[in-house]
Amino acid sequence: MKKLLIVAIILLTFLTGCKTRTADLNFRELETKYNAQIGVYVRDTNDDSEIAYNADERFAYCSTHKFLSVGALLQRKNLDELDKRIFFSAEEILPFSAITKAHVDSGLTLAEICEAALRISDNTAANLVLEELGGIAAFRESLRAIGDDVTEPARLELELNIFSPDSIEDTSTPRQLAKDLELYLLGDILSDEKKSLLAKWMSDNTITDDLIKAGVPQDWKVLDKSGAGINYGTRNDVAIIFPPNKKPIVVAIMTRRNEESARFDNALIEEIARMIFTSTR
Numbered sequence: 437m438k439k440l441l442i443v444a445i446i447l448l449t450f451l452t453g454c455k456t457r458t459a460d461l462n463f464r465e466l467e468t469k470y471n472a473q474i475g476v477y478v479r480d481t482n483d484d485s486e487i488a489y490n491a492d493e494r495f496a497y498c499s500t501h502k503f504l505s506v507g508a509l510l511q512r513k514n515l516d517e518l519d520k521r522i523f524f525s526a527e528e529i530l531p532f533s534a535i536t537k538a539h540v541d542s543g544l545t546l547a548e549i550c551e552a553a554l555r556i557s558d559n560t561a562a563n564l565v566l567e568e569l570g571g572i573a574a575f576r577e578s579l580r581a582i583g584d585d586v587t588e589p590a591r592l593e594l595e596l597n598i599f600s601p602d603s604i605e606d607t608s609t610p611r612q613l614a615k616d617l618e619l620y621l622l623g624d625i626l627s628d629e630k631k632s633l634l635a636k637w638m639s640d641n642t643i644t645d646d647l648i649k650a651g652v653p654q655d656w657k658v659l660d661k662s663g664a665g666i667n668y669g670t671r672n673d674v675a676i677i678f679p680p681n682k683k684p685i686v687v688a689i690m691t692r693r694n695e696e697s698a699r700f701d702n703a704l705i706e707e708i709a710r711m712i713f714t715s716t717r
């Protein structure tokens with residue numbers, strides 16, 4: 437009995453130090469409500485506190501990969517090279533590619549392609565970024581070079597959005613994606629100018645208004661990249677959040693439903709975010 441009491445005191449001290457009120461963070465309740473699996477990782481750079489729930493479980497990363505490939509491209513290219521014009525054919529245009537579809541005749545600069553991949557999640561643009569990097573193998577090498585030995589690129593759009601429970605292809609973890617996003621936007625592997633570009637392309641992204649943004653106070657600035665899967669109702673959002681007059685908070689929320697034919701529900705991401713940021717305020 438005395439041993440259990442000591443363990444409880446240690447745990448309480450740890451949780452208090454991390455400023456995590458577990459009573460408020462009932463992720464299991466949400467998993468039951470939505471018949472889903474949830475993975476969460478949050479790091480508050482104000483005090484290095486963390487929230488982690490299934491943070492090292494694998495989920496299909498889907499379109500969140502686009503900030504990784506654009507970040508890798510920015511790391512490799514100088515700013516002048518972003519003015520290079522890329523041409524593509526109508527046959528290359530994939531579904532959900534509004535910007536590239538509208539510029540088949542004129543092409544787009546590499547910077548415009550990066551912005552299209554991030555701001556509206558243009559799938560053709562995403563594949564063009566990967567092609568400019570040198571393909572999937574080169575993309576994987578770029579991740580390993582920044583210390584990411586978890587994320588496993590394997591396929592292009594649109595196939596990478598198909599999740600298989602028996603495969604690690606095109607998966608990552610909440611902890612790793614949050615770590616990578618922090619490295620690209622807040623770390624020192626990109627110049628200040630390149631970080632500003634990446635932040636700009638991840639800002640004012642209306643396609644994610646129903647996700648993490650919907651669960652945080654309106655005066656908090658959110659830079660994010662979402663992803664949605666073809667099966668298992670996969671829905672993700674990875675973000676850096678800037679509360680007023682404070683240092684940023686890094687968060688990755690990854691979810692999937694338990695049935696292969698299930699559709700995703702944006703409300704799940706919103707509820708998770710609201711739960712987290714109500715607790716951490």
